[in-house]
Amino acid sequence: MTAETPLNRIDDDDYPACTMGRAAEMLGTTPAFLRAIGEARLITPLRPEGGHRRYSRYELRLAARARELVDQGASAEAACRIVIPEDRLEEARRSDEGLRQRCPDRSDKADA
Template identity: 50%
Template structure:
């Protein structure tokens, strides 16, 4: 067994007892989240539920939102929208970086072109152009 999986937030490392202890919830609460399709844990070969750290984080966030008056459905929608927003922000940042890199390359190419033109003009005895 590779211990690298323990660093993976999506690796289903926590059984029911561990999840209940870590989260301070009942097994029924976790089963209800699974039945509602709000958090779908992996299953062991024996059919036991196994949660990942990312899923435990989602459960914590669901609880916090419901404690602030949201229904489970609206809490799940909020979390999904937050995830979508984070994905779009990351995509935007990557696109912005790509654009900026392309602009730097363009500017470098223009500078090199201008230097080459000046050098070519000076070898021909022409006046430098500004």
């Protein structure tokens, strides 16, 4: 197997492996919900040559969080306005932690 085979990407959170129907089934929602959060720009599924949407595990996690908020009474658009900054904050935290691990001496001085 080469590095380019789909089996080598099975753990890749960004690999668009899931069809719209399967994604909707996994999330317990409808394709219309996935289209709505796509229109709100929470997720941007890949569209290969055939034009069918394909979702990554990362996008499914964002969609699941949006679904939680919708189940609590938020509109799909409002849920996306909440999930987008939550995701950006989490990414910033991961980046910060990565930098702190690479430069432990500098983080100690910054805290002083």
